Amino acid sequence: MECKRVAVIGATGYTGIEVVRLLLNHPSVTIEYLSANQNTGLLSEIYPHILNDDLFVISTDEAYFDNLDAVFLCLPHGQSNRLVAKIPKKVKIIDLSADFRIKNLSLYEEWYGAHKSPDLVKGAVYGLSEIHIENIKTARLVACPGCYATAVLLPLLPLLGLGIVKEEHIIIDAKSGVSGAGRSLSSENLFCEVNGSVKAYKISNHRHIPEIEQEAGLILQKGVQDIKVQFVPHLIPINRGILCSMYLNLKENYSLDDINSKLRSFYKDAPFVAINANKSINIRSVVGTNQCQIGIFLGRVENSIVVVSAIDNLLKGAAGQALQNFNIMFSFDEMTGLSNIPFYP
Numbered sequence: 001m002e003c004k005r006v007a008v009i010g011a012t013g014y015t016g017i018e019v020v021r022l023l024l025n026h027p028s029v030t031i032e033y034l035s036a037n038q039n040t041g042l043l044s045e046i047y048p049h050i051l052n053d054d055l056f057v058i059s060t061d062e063a064y065f066d067n068l069d070a071v072f073l074c075l076p077h078g079q080s081n082r083l084v085a086k087i088p089k090k091v092k093i094i095d096l097s098a099d100f101r102i103k104n105l106s107l108y109e110e111w112y113g114a115h116k117s118p119d120l121v122k123g124a125v126y127g128l129s130e131i132h133i134e135n136i137k138t139a140r141l142v143a144c145p146g147c148y149a150t151a152v153l154l155p156l157l158p159l160l161g162l163g164i165v166k167e168e169h170i171i172i173d174a175k176s177g178v179s180g181a182g183r184s185l186s187s188e189n190l191f192c193e194v195n196g197s198v199k200a201y202k203i204s205n206h207r208h209i210p211e212i213e214q215e216a217g218l219i220l221q222k223g224v225q226d227i228k229v230q231f232v233p234h235l236i237p238i239n240r241g242i243l244c245s246m247y248l249n250l251k252e253n254y255s256l257d258d259i260n261s262k263l264r265s266f267y268k269d270a271p272f273v274a275i276n277a278n279k280s281i282n283i284r285s286v287v288g289t290n291q292c293q294i295g296i297f298l299g300r301v302e303n304s305i306v307v308v309s310a311i312d313n314l315l316k317g318a319a320g321q322a323l324q325n326f327n328i329m330f331s332f333d334e335m336t337g338l339s340n341i342p343f344y345p
């Protein structure tokens, strides 16, 4: 099959270098160039785990787009929406930032500031692969979801959409490894600050709340701000991975077997989503993979369930889902370049 020519903009960040690693194992991709803000030069000198001596990182100011089929934007929020206007329409865009995730511009502005390419927001597709696969197939611009949002929405959306759980009192407790914060320096993420501790942060004030509420509202055919969730993220002293526990109330007295079979049937064609009743879920079993593992349990309170999901924030939560979306956009098998099994222990 013909190779697609791609560029990775922001290739020196944590998600960017994961995209590069995955692309190097993709049989139908040619990397045209990589770019960064300041960290330019031979990639193997910036990242010693990459041994190729022919991959150079240029400045994003010198980025060109004419001969590309696709571009991965792995930039901080507010930078992608600046750049997209320069990209010709024939080039497909896979954006890992939040710039095109939120459909309501005033809501976007509330959380991220003024949008620099508002005209392109409407046509962008929210890139939660399993849920929006049909729209992703024909999309020109895919906005990959946030890492926490992916771990929350994969179990939550079918539970809401199939009428299994109530939309009120959705309680989400999520924990993330430190790579979720990116590679740029911040004293909050220094070893001594993070190691040996766990902290809850941005309680009820995390920027993934609007995208979670938007998608929950859409699946229920309600407004993007009609559903409210309690969301508490925690920073834990590991490099990668997200574990998310959700406490939900059932609409009817469903058995666990019922819920398990409804979810399994919803995801029957989704190679990266694994559902199990009463299976203990952990981060180790998904790190290094594009999987989302989901465990469902009966709650102790009458008519309640507890749902636990785990993903690798840099793969299903970022670069892996981005490549999955690329595969869908270009009609490759969804799993191309993504079929890793995690190492153990």
Ligand SMILES: NC(=O)C1=CN([C@@H]2O[C@H](COP(=O)(O)OP(=O)(O)OC[C@H]3O[C@@H](n4cnc5c(N)ncnc54)[C@H](OP(=O)(O)O)[C@@H]3O)[C@@H](O)[C@H]2O)C=CC1
Pocket: 009, 010, 011, 012, 013, 014, 015, 016, 035, 036, 037, 038, 039, 040, 060, 074, 075, 076, 077, 079, 096, 097, 098, 145, 146, 147, 179, 180, 181, 182, 183, 184, 313, 314, 317, 318
């Ligand atoms: N980390 C994660 O788990 C996830 C991250 N995301 C999102 O993906 C995007 C990238 O995240 P991540 O890789 O973690 O971030 P990093 O901070 O690790 O990397 C950012 C990249 O963008 C470049 N860059 C930094 N500032 C600018 C600027 N002002 N203009 C142009 N380029 C710039 C950096 O270049 P240089 O090295 O030269 O500074 C680097 O290549 C973000 O929007 C993030 O929110 C989404 C899901 C998960």
Ligand SMILES: CC(=O)N[C@@H](CCC(=O)OP(=O)(O)O)C(=O)O
Pocket: 096, 097, 098, 145, 146, 147, 148, 176, 177, 178, 179, 180, 181, 182, 207, 208, 233, 235, 317
């Ligand atoms: C541990 C940690 O700091 N995580 C990041 C989320 C990273 C991510 O996926 O989100 P965006 O793409 O929306 O930036 C945070 O809480 O801000």
